[in-house]
Amino acid sequence: MVHWSAEEKQLIASVWGKVSVEECGAEALARLLIVYPWTQRFFANFGNLSSPTAVIGNPKVQAHGKKVLTSFGEAVKNLDNIKGTYSKLSELHCEKLHVDPENFRLLGDILVIVLASHFGRDFSPACQSAWQKLVGVVAHALARKYH
Amino acid sequence: MVLSANDKSNVKAVFGKIGGQADAFGAETLERMFAAYPQTKTYFPHFDLGKGSAQVKAHGKKVAAALVEAANNIDDIAGALSKLSDLHAQKLRVDPVNFKLLGQCFLVVVACHNPALLTPEVHASLDKFLCAVGTVLTAKYR
Numbered sequence: 001m002v003h004w005s006a007e008e009k010q011l012i013a014s015v016w017g018k019v020s021v022e023e024c025g026a027e028a029l030a031r032l033l034i035v036y037p038w039t040q041r042f043f044a045n046f047g048n049l050s051s052p053t054a055v056i057g058n059p060k061v062q063a064h065g066k067k068v069l070t071s072f073g074e075a076v077k078n079l080d081n082i083k084g085t086y087s088k089l090s091e092l093h094c095e096k097l098h099v100d101p102e103n104f105r106l107l108g109d110i111l112v113i114v115l116a117s118h119f120g121r122d123f124s125p126a127c128q129s130a131w132q133k134l135v136g137v138v139a140h141a142l143a144r145k146y147h
Numbered sequence: 148m149v150l151s152a153n154d155k156s157n158v159k160a161v162f163g164k165i166g167g168q169a170d171a172f173g174a175e176t177l178e179r180m181f182a183a184y185p186q187t188k189t190y191f192p193h194f195d196l197g198k199g200s201a202q203v204k205a206h207g208k209k210v211a212a213a214l215v216e217a218a219n220n221i222d223d224i225a226g227a228l229s230k231l232s233d234l235h236a237q238k239l240r241v242d243p244v245n246f247k248l249l250g251q252c253f254l255v256v257v258a259c260h261n262p263a264l265l266t267p268e269v270h271a272s273l274d275k276f277l278c279a280v281g282t283v284l285t286a287k288y289r
Contacts, residue, residue: 035271052268109251113270116255117262125175125182128255132183 002137004079011130015115015123016076024118025069026062028111030055036106042099068107075138082141090145101143108135148282150275155221157272161257162218164264169215172256174207179252187245214253217280225283236287243288246281253277 004012033040034052043049046060055061071089078085093099112131116123150158165172180187181196181203194202213231220227235241254273258265265273 031267031270034267035274052266052271056267112251113254113258113265116258117265120259120262123255123259125179128179128252129183132251 001080002082002133007126008130008133009079011127012076012079012134015119015127015131016073018119019069019115021069021073022062022066024111024114025067025072026065028107028114029065029068030058030061031110031114032103032107033061035110039103039106042097042103069111072111072138075134075141079134082137083144086138086141087145090142093142094146101139101146104139104142105136108132108139111135148275148278150221150272150279153268154272154275157269158218158221158276161264161269161273162215164261165257168260169211170204170208172207172253172260173209173211173214174204175256176249176253177203177207177210179255180249183252184245184248187248190239190241190245210249214277214280217283218276221276224279225286228280228283232284232287235284240288241284243281243285246277246284250274250277250281 030052033043033049033055040046040049043060043064046058046064048054048058049061074085075082093101109132112128112135115131116128119127162169178198181191188196191206194200194206196203213228216227217224225232254265254270254277257273
């Protein structure tokens with residue numbers, strides 16, 4: 001089980017409390033598809049992803065980004081059992097979606113950058129550290145049921 | 148992975164905008180890297196890594212200068228950083244994974260201080276540039 005200090009929990013909760021899941025989720029997914037274009041391989045049915053503008057404006061990207069970040073919220077609510085929280089999602093990503101777990105790490109890093117751009121100087125090194133740890137734990141949990 | 152003309156101009160614009168803040172950005176990048184990725188501290192057992200460390204500030208300045216130099220010679224990063232590449236291969240031997248960690252922290256610093264600058268397109272270009280720098284610095288490892 002992952003150990004979270006009181007400070008880490010507080011830093012995570014305080015950021016999460018101010019996050020617009022819809023906005024940040026859409027932005028994080030869009031940036032993933034733009035910065036690492038090979039990730040578009042999972043979204044062939046999303047329509048127009050031909051340019052950064054197209055990706056950002058794509059309603060399916062926005063909706064899916066919101067869905068992904070909403071799910072991320074489950075980790076924030078269940079810091080002491082992230083493994084259990086993502087057990088089924090891990091199986092899904094392996095067996096049905098066939099997503100290389102490296103993509104979870106890429107998305108996690110992008111999410112941290114999106115948070116940094118929204119929170120500016122409030123996103124202190126300690127804050128970043130807690131969030132890098134969280135995205136790493138989530139990525140690990142999502143990869144855990146792979147076979 | 149190749150830097151397009153757009154990538155190059157995006158990167159030059161970023162460093163142009165950052166200007167004199169580059170030294171501070173370098174120091175903050177290191178500070179964040181040591182906080183978020185404690186294993187990176189293993190390369191600096193001889194440093195005081197506490198808050199406000201003069202050594203970290205000085206080293207951040209060096210790192211920033213190298214990035215600025217690469218950006219200013221973006222058509223030939225390998226040439227511009229050749230000596231640094233030798234140094235990393237022969238003396239420093241920093242494991243290649245760490246360049247990605249440094250790059251992540253640099254992007255976070257830019258995002259914190261200049262969010263408007265880091266549009267998705269610029270983010271992509273800057274990420275590619277940082278990868279390219281890492282690749283050059285590890286190119287002579289074996």
